[in-house]
Amino acid sequence: MRDPLAPAIGGYFELELGPGRGVPHARALQYRCARAAFLDLLVRGRPTNVWLPWYLCDSMVRAARRAGVGIRRYRLDERLHVLDAAPEAGDWLLCVNYFGLCERAVTDAVARFGAHRVVVDNSQALFSPAGPALATIYSPRKFVGIPDGGQMVTTLFAEEPAVRDTGSVEHCRHLLERLAGDVERGHADFTRAEERLDDDGPPLAMSTLTRRLMAAIDFDRVRQARTRHFTLLQKALGPSNGFDWTPADDAAPLCYPYGPVAPGMREALREQRIYTPCYWPEVAADAAVPAFEASLARDTLFLPCDQRLTADQLSRLIDAVQAASRGEPAQQRPSATATP
Incomplete structure (x- = not known):
């Protein structure tokens, strides 16, 4: 009789996953x-x-x-x-x-x-x-x-x-x-x-x-990359950003919030396969929400600063945001790589 609790031996392979270096909040x-x-x-x-x-x-x-x-x-x-x-x-x-x-x-x-x-x-x-x-x-x-x-x-x-x-x-x-x-x-x-x-x-x-x-994830690498990328985005875009972000030196943010931006700027970036999330569209659509909170949801770009980004992608992201802020047309690049 087959024992359903016994570890399987042989058969087809699973997805290969390497060892990580520890999970954040492992005791949570x-x-x-x-x-x-x-x-x-x-x-x-x-x-x-x-x-x-x-x-x-x-x-x-x-x-x-x-x-x-x-x-x-x-x-x-x-x-x-x-x-x-x-x-x-x-x-x-x-x-x-x-x-x-x-x-x-x-x-x-x-x-x-x-x-x-x-x-x-x-x-x-x-x-x-x-x-x-x-x-x-x-x-x-x-x-x-x-x-x-x-x-x-x-x-x-x-x-x-x-x-x-x-x-x-x-x-x-x-x-x-x-x-x-x-x-x-x-x-x-x-x-x-x-x-x-x-x-x-x-x-x-x-x-x-x-x-x-x-x-299997190297969370140390994830943290370090996000900290580094946020710092680079802040250096390039901070002077034109309506938000004055001063995070702790070791902060590893979710994204780089940039705003307020003109209507259509998110769509202009999307034409270049640069994807930015919305936090949160239902807030902007609710008439009961105060004006400041509605503007956060409606008028802010949440730019990626995650661990997938390369130096070339960061440069392309910065150039695209600066061009869109000036109202310039999107620059098409044949080798563009999407970075949602």
């Missing part, structure tokens, strides 16, 4: 995605209300609704610090480390409201350590090519969900298409993979596949 609870971690935290912790910034991914708002807790909203000041939240006894506050560049905002929120009620959203700040807080949430899939993945450090409980995600194998197609160089063709599969993580099911633990993929 491992989830399918950051939203699942937040939902699990709310369901188990049962705050009276959770204070959320207006500038926030809608999946986190839906998690709070799904948990059945009260939702209060707060505005940001121009430094992206909490402006007007007023949590009471029994309330929690979600503070976002936007783009991995807002460590001071997190420190300020903890000092003002107390670590016992602040949940730190480090989804865009994978390499920021977990400091004093009720919980700190991470999203490694925003930094490296994996099909799913969220992490949470918390003092509230010590067990991740008993059931692991088993759907990640079917949602790796976009990763393989990107690896094969077919960027545009893989975008539809990428969108479907993202939609899978936004379902209304119960919180799941990180898939076995994703744990294995993460263990």
Whole structure:
């Protein structure tokens, strides 16, 4: 009789993966995605209300609704610090480390409201350590090519969900298409993979596949490259950037936010196969959102600074942004390489 728990010997080969150098937050609870971690935290912790910034991914708002807790909203000041939240006894506050560049905002929120009620959203700040807080949430899939993945450090409980995600194998197609160089063709599969993580099911633990993929990644290289690329972009584009970014020397940001930009600039870059994400279009489309937060979503370019970029690609990116800022037509290059 076959033993389903015995390790397989022989047969076809799996994808070859080399050894990594350690996974960030290895002792954190491992989830399918950051939203699942937040939902699990709310369901188990049962705050009276959770204070959320207006500038926030809608999946986190839906998690709070799904948990059945009260939702209060707060505005940001121009430094992206909490402006007007007023949590009471029994309330929690979600503070976002936007783009991995807002460590001071997190420190300020903890000092003002107390670590016992602040949940730190480090989804865009994978390499920021977990400091004093009720919980700190991470999203490694925003930094490296994996099909799913969220992490949470918390003092509230010590067990991740008993059931692991088993759907990640079917949602790796976009990763393989990107690896094969077919960027545009893989975008539809990428969108479907993202939609899978936004379902209304119960919180799941990180898939076995994703744990294995993460263990093979050199995260030290990822961190160093992002720090280096952000610094180069800041040196070239900082004088024309409306944002005054002064990150810590060892910060490894998600992206390089640049703005405000004129309408059509994102499309001008796309014509050159330079792809920039939107954080978050639903915010700009919501009439209830304050003007400052709406402008962040509508008028900011989030330029890549990730570990895939070469020196030539960085130069092309800088040239394209500067030309688009001046209203010059796109420069077509036969050897262009896409860098979403």
